[in-house]
Amino acid sequence: MDRGGFVDGVLAARFEAERGRLRAVAQRMLGSTGEAEEAVQEAWLRLGRAGAEEVANLPGWLTTVVSRICLDVLRARAVRREEPAGEGLPEVVDGGAGPEREALLVESVGRALLVVLERLGPAERVAFVLHDGFAVPFEQIAPIVGRSPVAAKKLASRARRRVRGAAVPGPERPAGHRRVVEAFLAASRGGDLGALLAVLAPDVVRRADPAALPPGRALVACGAEVVARETLVFGRRARFGAVVLVDGVPGIVIAPGGRLRLVLRVAVVDGRVAGYEVVADRARLAALELTLLPEGGLQGRGADGQA
Incomplete structure (x- = not known):
């Protein structure tokens, strides 16, 4: 095997080691198994175009790329309003992705959390998921959402209040x-x-x-x-x-x-x-x-x- 093939093989192996975590990030951000898989696959394609020599910190680079892809998807959703709540409810509802994928998504994320996350704005959701779910520091979150670290922290804090609310006495x-x-x-x-x-x-x-x-x-x-x-x-x-x-x-x-x-x-x-x-x-x-x-x-x- 030539040197280029060896490097590509090593890079692919390193990517596969990160795939599960990246899918988990994307599922929480998008609430969709199919869209999460597409986001992860797009990150792999971008990694191939960038090349190993351009990536010093592969886990961090991949997290950033997947998060930006997800943010774009969330922003597009907010504009299109493709699936407005409460419309077109059939007699027997389904999740659109098949019962097996539905079960996997709900098991890994939780239906209640998915519903509440849907209420967040795109940047809020990304900041909250990255920080509270995966301990990504705000210095890394800031360029993803196009804010300063302080503003990114405020996004996550506001999202946290909307997700958790306050007890009613x-x-x-x-x-x-x-x-x-x-x-x-x-x-x-x-x-x-x-x-x-x-x-x-x-x-x-x-x-x-x-x-x-x-x-x-x-x-x-x-x-x-x-x-x-x-x-x-x-x-x-x-x-x-x-x-x-x-x-x-x-x-x-x-x-x-x-x-x-x-x-x-x-x-x-x-x-x-x-x-x-x-x-x-x-x-x-x-x-x-x-x-x-x-x-x-x-x-x-x-x-x-x-x-």
Whole structure:
């Protein structure tokens, strides 16, 4: 083998050693397995054009290139608004990338985190993911997002507040609210009528935006038996569900592929679901504050972003 082939082989081997980490970075930034793989492949092509002699720090160079590619994709999305939330929700939603890729993405990133990250601006998302998720210093993040290190730190800090939010004190967070919401989601996923009846109050009321239901369905349903059986019919959506804080109170997002489609605002009284509202209207979804549950995050970091 000639010297050039040897160098190319070594470079390819070094790139493959970084591929998993680069894919993880891109998945968190883009919320899409397919787009993440494309970003990583584009980084490989750019590395081939640059040549080994131009790259002193390969991991750092590749992280920068992948992050810039992702930032471009996020900015293009913001302009195109290709997939507006709450529109065109089919009876059985899917993630667009197939169930296996959907499962891999959700397992590696987390559906709730994907939904919350979608609320960030492109530069905020890149700065937050790099710093809080992968401990990239702000001096390296700054040129990627086109800001100073101080401004990049502010971007990440603002994103962190939007991702984690703040606890809602007092009676707005009754004891056990989260446990009840999680039990309701689990029963919906499992198609367990008995478990649903156990978690629903006898006089529970379900309300829904018109966009959340097929034509002809009542926007209001009352009574545990009616609401439970209806929930079973539409329970296939529950497999795309995750519990998050909705305006500071535990609720449920329905997000195939990590893309928000519905939000369930859940009222809990005396340890049971007293009512829930299915929000599907675009404007209403955009107005909701969605944040992670207290232990959520990229790597279990504290409020200051430190491990």
